[in-house]
Amino acid sequence: MQSTHPIEALKHQLDTLCETASKGFIRLSTPCQVESLMGWLNVQSVYPRLYWRARDAGAIEYAALGVVKAFDSLGGLQADLAALADIGGEQPDYFGGMAFDPVTPGWQHFPGCHFLLPRIELRRHQTGATLSLNLRFDDRCPEAEIAQARACLAALEEEQPLPCLLPHVYQREDRPSQKEWAASVAQVTNPDHLGHTPKVVLSRETCLTTRETPNPWALLARWQVGATDCFHFGIQLTPHEAFIGCPPERLYKREGRHLMTEALAGTTHRVRDAQQDQALADELLADKKNSLENQCVYQQLLTQLEPHSSQVNMGEAHIVKLRSVQHIRRLIHAELHSDVTDQQLLSVLPPTPAVGGVPRESALAFIRQHERHRRGWYAGVFGSISHANSDLSVAIRCAHVGPEAIRLYAGAGIVAGSQPDEEWRELDTKIADIMSLLGMG
Numbered sequence: 256m257q258s259t260h261p262i263e264a265l266k267h268q269l270d271t272l273c274e275t276a277s278k279g280f281i282r283l284s285t286p287c288q289v290e291s292l293m294g295w296l297n298v299q300s301v302y303p304r305l306y307w308r309a310r311d312a313g314a315i316e317y318a319a320l321g322v323v324k325a326f327d328s329l330g331g332l333q334a335d336l337a338a339l340a341d342i343g344g345e346q347p348d349y350f351g352g353m354a355f356d357p358v359t360p361g362w363q364h365f366p367g368c369h370f371l372l373p374r375i376e377l378r379r380h381q382t383g384a385t386l387s388l389n390l391r392f393d394d395r396c397p398e399a400e401i402a403q404a405r406a407c408l409a410a411l412e413e414e415q416p417l418p419c420l421l422p423h424v425y426q427r428e429d430r431p432s433q434k435e436w437a438a439s440v441a442q443v444t445n446p447d448h449l450g451h452t453p454k455v456v457l458s459r460e461t462c463l464t465t466r467e468t469p470n471p472w473a474l475l476a477r478w479q480v481g482a483t484d485c486f487h488f489g490i491q492l493t494p495h496e497a498f499i500g501c502p503p504e505r506l507y508k509r510e511g512r513h514l515m516t517e518a519l520a521g522t523t524h525r526v527r528d529a530q531q532d533q534a535l536a537d538e539l540l541a542d543k544k545n546s547l548e549n550q551c552v553y554q555q556l557l558t559q560l561e562p563h564s565s566q567v568n569m570g571e572a573h574i575v576k577l578r579s580v581q582h583i584r585r586l587i588h589a590e591l592h593s594d595v596t597d598q599q600l601l602s603v604l605p606p607t608p609a610v611g612g613v614p615r616e617s618a619l620a621f622i623r624q625h626e627r628h629r630r631g632w633y634a635g636v637f638g639s640i641s642h643a644n645s646d647l648s649v650a651i652r653c654a655h656v657g658p659e660a661i662r663l664y665a666g667a668g669i670v671a672g673s674q675p676d677e678e679w680r681e682l683d684t685k686i687a688d689i690m691s692l693l694g695m696g
């Protein structure tokens with residue numbers, strides 16, 4: 256016997272729901288079969304289209320479509336979380352992100368802050384996949400809400416294989432150029448500057464121009480295969496541009512009142528030979544300049560968490576090995592005070608000195624004054640927020656895919672002892688994975 260088609264199953268649930276139209280948030284769900292969540296996303300005509308998978312082994316994979324409600328401010332999001340929690344019952348997940356500098360976000364079509372409660376969610380967990388339809392009855396006309404949900408279901412397309420990544424010819428332009436970079440590094444490492452601003456994370460935009468850019472979902476699907484121990488995200492707010500990435504860094508994860516964060520900073524490359532690779536890792540851990548980069552991050556995190564939490568604990572420095580780079584990491588755990596919200600955490604923690612600097616304001620002032628490219632959502636925040644749990648990445652190792660250009664972003668923490676050429680090479684190792692996927696490795 257053939258089981259009911261998932262879309263039919265959801266339509267049927269929606270029909271029966273009409274009679275008993277409920278209050279608050281409702282999630283209708285049905286099991287389904289899916290090969291590739293990105294293959295499914297790529298054929299849909301509904302926007303926004305969003306993909307999210309957290310870093311932990313066995314993390315749920317999410318593909319989300321359309322909007323039940325969207326928020327361009329953390330205050331609005333927090334108020335909505337609180338309103339639904341007061342009503343009770345099942346609580347939704349909100350997905351989205353924030354720019355590096357939310358006051359001047361810098362990219363057209365990307366607000367300073369944007370989180371959304373999607374209309375449709377496709378999730379894959381360890382035991383299978385679920386298709387869900389989200390509805391709200393607390394702040395809107397039930398008939399209109401049901402009609403919109405029905406229209407969105409009717410627009411759903413069947414999954415199709417992702418297109419192949421075809422080779423393209425790209426023209427590369429780095430902003431800043433290596434010469435301009437060296438001048439900025441010299442300014443930041445000038446003893447007078449270091450005296451008041453010990454760390455500034457400078458960044459580079461690598462613009463790859465071509466006649467037609469590759470499909471962003473096909474690119475992300477390939478990228479994520481080599482990016483184990485990383486978060487994976489993609490968002491298309493509008494049809495002709497996408498922001499995708501595989502960041503290794505967690506801003507924070509909150510499970511109830513328990514908070515996990517980390518200092519990930521300090522970098523070296525990787526080599527094939529296991530012994531030499533280990534020697535590089537040992538050198539990295541012992542290196543003064545790289546340790547200082549990491550220290551700036553954890554000291555600021557500890558200071559910022561102090562007024563909001565108790566039992567703040569930090570683990571030992573250790574090495575995280577990724578495909579092309581290795582980093583120093585320290586994990587931090589804390590118990591949040593009972594009234595601390597995601598809104599507060601997101602107002603206090605980013606940008607961490609892994610992407611900004613110390614002290615924050617003077618590092619940001621240097622970046623605003625000297626960087627000519629716009630960071631937009633690079634080095635911002637991307638992830639999921641719900642009443643019970645939140646998990647947010649620092650949006651590095653990412654690409655903006657437009658119709659005629661891919662823009663890759665990389666930054667490096669500049670501290671005492673930073674050498675311009677070494678830091679420039681560090682930028683190249685940080686974009687090595689995506690460059691090799693584009694045939695530019």
Ligand SMILES: C=C(O[C@H]1C=CC=C(C(=O)O)[C@@H]1O)C(=O)O
Nearest residue numbers: 520521522609651665666667668
């Ligand atoms: C800012 C980036 O990396 C940060 C995270 C890890 C290591 C870093 C470093 O060693 O400089 C950076 O602080 C980036 O990849 O764009």
Ligand SMILES: [Mg+2]
Nearest residue numbers: 521522667668
């Ligand atoms: Mg570094």
